Amino acid sequence: MYAATMERENLPLDRRLRQEILFARERVYRFGQPTPIERLILPGSEPAPEIWVKREDLSPVKCYKWRGACNAMTLLTPEQRASGVVTASAGNHAQGVALAAKTLGVQARIYMPRSTPKVKQNAVLHHGGELVRIVLAGDSYDEAVMAAREDERTSGATYVHAYDDLHVMAGQGTLADEVVLSGHGPFDAAYLQIGGGGMASAVSCWLKTYWPDIDTVGVEGIGQASMKAALETGKPVELHDLDIFCDGTAVRKAGALPFGVCRESIDRVTTVTNAEVSSAIRVLWETLRCVSEPSGAMGLAAVLKHRAALAGKKVLIVITGANIDFLQLGLIAQSEGSANAAARTLRVRIPERPGSMLALLDSCFEGLNIADFQYGLHDAKDAWPVFTVTAEHADKLITLPERLAAGGYEWQDLAGAVDVTFRAIPLRGDLLTHPLFLRLDFYERSGALHDFLSRLIRDRASLCYFNYRQSGERIGRALIGLDFQDAGSRAHFLGELPEHGEGYRSCKPVDDATTARMTA
Numbered sequence: 110m111y112a113a114t115m116e117r118e119n120l121p122l123d124r125r126l127r128q129e130i131l132f133a134r135e136r137v138y139r140f141g142q143p144t145p146i147e148r149l150i151l152p153g154s155e156p157a158p159e160i161w162v163k164r165e166d167l168s169p170v171k172c173y174k175w176r177g178a179c180n181a182m183t184l185l186t187p188e189q190r191a192s193g194v195v196t197a198s199a200g201n202h203a204q205g206v207a208l209a210a211k212t213l214g215v216q217a218r219i220y221m222p223r224s225t226p227k228v229k230q231n232a233v234l235h236h237g238g239e240l241v242r243i244v245l246a247g248d249s250y251d252e253a254v255m256a257a258r259e260d261e262r263t264s265g266a267t268y269v270h271a272y273d274d275l276h277v278m279a280g281q282g283t284l285a286d287e288v289v290l291s292g293h294g295p296f297d298a299a300y301l302q303i304g305g306g307g308m309a310s311a312v313s314c315w316l317k318t319y320w321p322d323i324d325t326v327g328v329e330g331i332g333q334a335s336m337k338a339a340l341e342t343g344k345p346v347e348l349h350d351l352d353i354f355c356d357g358t359a360v361r362k363a364g365a366l367p368f369g370v371c372r373e374s375i376d377r378v379t380t381v382t383n384a385e386v387s388s389a390i391r392v393l394w395e396t397l398r399c400v401s402e403p404s405g406a407m408g409l410a411a412v413l414k415h416r417a418a419l420a421g422k423k424v425l426i427v428i429t430g431a432n433i434d435f436l437q438l439g440l441i442a443q444s445e446g447s448a449n450a451a452a453r454t455l456r457v458r459i460p461e462r463p464g465s466m467l468a469l470l471d472s473c474f475e476g477l478n479i480a481d482f483q484y485g486l487h488d489a490k491d492a493w494p495v496f497t498v499t500a501e502h503a504d505k506l507i508t509l510p511e512r513l514a515a516g517g518y519e520w521q522d523l524a525g526a527v528d529v530t531f532r533a534i535p536l537r538g539d540l541l542t543h544p545l546f547l548r549l550d551f552y553e554r555s556g557a558l559h560d561f562l563s564r565l566i567r568d569r570a571s572l573c574y575f576n577y578r579q580s581g582e583r584i585g586r587a588l589i590g591l592d593f594q595d596a597g598s599r600a601h602f603l604g605e606l607p608e609h610g611e612g613y614r615s616c617k618p619v620d621d622a623t624t625a626r627m628t629a
Contacts, residue, residue: 122369126314129279130286133180137280140179140212141169143287149396149409149426156420160412161293163284163427166399170204170236172357172430173284173308174271178205180280181269182213190215195266197221197257199250199356200229201430202271207237218266220244220257226356226434249351251361272307273364282311288425289319297422298324302407302429303336303378304358306367312427313374327371327378328411330355330386336363336371337378344368354383357404357430381410387444389413393428402433403441442581451503452480454529456495458519461488463571470559473512474498476505479558479577483529485536486573486592494575495529536574536590538628543593544573545603546624551613553585560612566591569602574627584614590627 120128144167149160165173182194193216196206203219210217219233223245230243246256261268270277288294299316301309313325329337332352339345345363353359363371381389386403389410393399408426412419457473459465466484474496481497500506513520523529538544551557558577566572574590593599608616 122366123314123373125275126279126282126311126370127318129275130282130311130315133176133276133279133283134286136180136183137176137283139183140208141175144168144284146288146291146293147397149393151392151413151416152395155416157416158298158412158419158422158424160409160424160426161296162397162409163288163425164399165284166401166405166428166431170201170208170232171432172201172204172402172405173281173427174201174430175205175208176283177272177274177277177280177307178202178269179209179212180283181274181276182206182209182215184276185213185215185267189267192264193217193266194269195220195257195260195264196269196271197250197254198271199253199359200225200233200432201357203229203233203243204236204432206269207233207235207241210237210240215240217241218244218257218260220246220253220260222247222249222253224248226432226437228434229432232432249353250359270364272305272360273366274307275366278307278311278367278370281308282315284308284427285312285315289315294425295320295423296323296425298326298419299425300326300328300379300408300411301375301427302355302358302404303327303329303363303371304333304360304404305364306336306371307364308427308429309336309375310367310370314370316425317374325374325376326411327375328407329378329380330358330407331380331382333359334378334380335360336368336375337380339363339368340372340375340378352383355386355403355407357402357432358407379411379414381407381414384444385410385414387441390441399428400431400433400438401428402430403437405430443578451501451506452497452499453506453509454481454495454497454523454526455509456493456521456523457513459492459494461486461490461492461571463568465492466494466572467559467562469494469516469518470562472516473509473518476500477509478555478579480579481529482558482575482577482587483532483534484572484575485534486540486571486590487535487537489540495523497529532576532578534574534576536627541573541592541628543596543599544624544628545570545591545593545599546574546619546627547589547591548615548617548619549587549589549613550615551585551587553579553583554612557585557612558587561616564612565606565610565616569593569598588619 151157195218197220303309347362389406405428477498480499484494570591573592577587
């Protein structure tokens, strides 16, 4: 047995990995069952690839990480089991270690960044029970690793690496083995997300063993592309800045062993933006009713990005996990990237006088959906309302600048503007005479806002404030500010304003205290 082990260690890295994936078959299914693979049909009529999805979000710990952790911990010697294990994780690997610890009866200390979502901390405790202790250390994964390594040095516990370990990599490779055995292959391409590289290296290696012509594409976040940097440099290098929106793949430096495999088995690396990932999360929900964490949707994000080039091809993606914090899910759902239609954010200059806003909506914005509307009076002569508009067909947004130019409007593109993202809406109270603020609940349909403004407000008052964001509900909610020339006009308007009306469910004045705070 010792001679056989030595012989395997002298093999090239990719051959050793293939052998270890075969051995992992005998171990991982003690801890969980194979996950399904299913078809995803993209919405829309334009040409698209045939997409098959490996559902690792349906695994025992709602991510693929159980495979590597369980495989590696099964190989612990009696002495190592007695000394316990230690690891660092942003959440998913920790759950795999916890599952293995409970099943094997091994004590585990798991170091996690202080910012780790509660959903992942609670899941670790659920899977590990009394055998697991969470230690929150540092503000990043790297700081948690340093603390865990110090624990390893002083306690003698065995460190279970999240990705830079051959047995961990081999465990992850069993998901590719299930794909091969599923009967749904061969595939023309596989889009595999990369963090440290453990999953992508093993899966690409195994898929190319059986389908040598498959195009294996690594997928990284544009602000966390450590493997792309490693392949370009010729060795793993540390990124200076790291985007953590896709926290499951937020690794500053690619693993040495995964790099050694990826440079042979990954054909190329593509990057995706956070907005593209958000859009992919929405597609997964609308097609499979799957709630993916950001890193879990990166493969689909890349496929959507290259949809036209992949048309007619058979493509494999992996939903690597579904451990997402509920609050983050809400932010993603409200983000511009998750919109189910083409979107554009811009501000337009219009005269600061009654009726000018409606004139803009009547002309240039006809046929567009207003998903977000921010405006506050801050200049006596000019208004600069900010709109995020969507359209089912992108060509309507492409021609919007032409319509604005034809109407004599000056405009600015505000994609990614910080003040828009944080809804910093300026309002100068000293420019107001007799303001009135209304809370409007209207039925979400095309043209509803326009109809309300046109029917009740046209030429009767100046719009001084508007705060509205589409939420996906059947009811839209907006806070509107109107300014009247005199107190009599204001009182007359209030006397005629029906609380309920055609196209809206409720329109109520806000209280005097709120008005005072907004106009102070």
